[in-house]
Amino acid sequence: MDNAEANDALLVKSYMEGDEQSLSILINRHQQRIYSFIFSKVFDKDVAEDIFQDTFIKVIKTLKRGKYNEEGKFLPWVMRIAHNLVIDHFRKNKRMPKFENSGDFNIFSVLCDSGLNAEKQIIKDQIEADVQELIKELPEDQLEVLVMRIYKDMSFKEISERTGVSINTALGRMRYALINLRKVIEKHNLVLTN
Amino acid sequence: MAKLYSRKKLQPMNPKKETISFLLSYSKALRINTYKKLEFESILN
Numbered sequence: 458m459d460n461a462e463a464n465d466a467l468l469v470k471s472y473m474e475g476d477e478q479s480l481s482i483l484i485n486r487h488q489q490r491i492y493s494f495i496f497s498k499v500f501d502k503d504v505a506e507d508i509f510q511d512t513f514i515k516v517i518k519t520l521k522r523g524k525y526n527e528e529g530k531f532l533p534w535v536m537r538i539a540h541n542l543v544i545d546h547f548r549k550n551k552r553m554p555k556f557e558n559s560g561d562f563n564i565f566s567v568l569c570d571s572g573l574n575a576e577k578q579i580i581k582d583q584i585e586a587d588v589q590e591l592i593k594e595l596p597e598d599q600l601e602v603l604v605m606r607i608y609k610d611m612s613f614k615e616i617s618e619r620t621g622v623s624i625n626t627a628l629g630r631m632r633y634a635l636i637n638l639r640k641v642i643e644k645h646n647l648v649l650t651n
Numbered sequence: 652m653a654k655l656y657s658r659k660k661l662q663p664m665n666p667k668k669e670t671i672s673f674l675l676s677y678s679k680a681l682r683i684n685t686y687k688k689l690e691f692e693s694i695l696n
């Protein structure tokens with residue numbers, strides 16, 4: 458056991474006996490190595506600061522509970538705690554990736570509101586209302602299939618069972634419904650785009 | 652853990668003074684009370 462280790466062991470013992478000053482000496486002595494080690498893994502000052510703090514909170518709790526038993530190996534013990542907390546940090550980040558808004562990177566370049574704005578929403582509502590009027594001009598059998606498929610989101614199998622025709626017939630009616638709908642739109646010279 | 656291949660040697664760094672100060676205050680305030688086999692932590696202001 459070299460001199461520094463012997464000193465650490467004495468300071469740890471003294472701290473466990475209630476001398477708070479010993480902790481201050483221990484932290485001041487080892488803070489650079491521990492903090493630099495953490496930073497070299499996470500490359501983020503704030504995260505390194507948090508992990509450094511959590512490391513020493515664990516150290517303090519363990520020592521105060523009198524559960525420290527690695528006499529003479531204080532620094533390796535603290536480094537192992539720091540290492541485990543670094544691993545925890547990466548595990549946590551893997552589950553919940555973090556985006557940082559620093560430098561040229563702008564978080565809003567990857568995040569955007571996919572919803573329509575008020576104007577586009579009004580246009581969309583108008584178009585949908587127009588289409589609902591237009592489909593009324595379709596023959597009854599085609600209208601029935603189109604409504605079931607588009608508005609009720611039924612499969613062609615379900616449509617064929619409901620209407621009592623084969624799947625192919627239902628598909629054909631849907632096809633003609635769309636062809637006829639296009640004809641109606643052209644006839645009325647309508648523009649149905651957002 | 653991700654492997655880092657940077658060649659640049661990092662300068663030794665220190666944590667903020669506030670962090671050290673917090674830890675020393677936390678240590679002074681922390682009390683571990685034992686009742687039978689149970690341990691209770693308390694922070695004294």
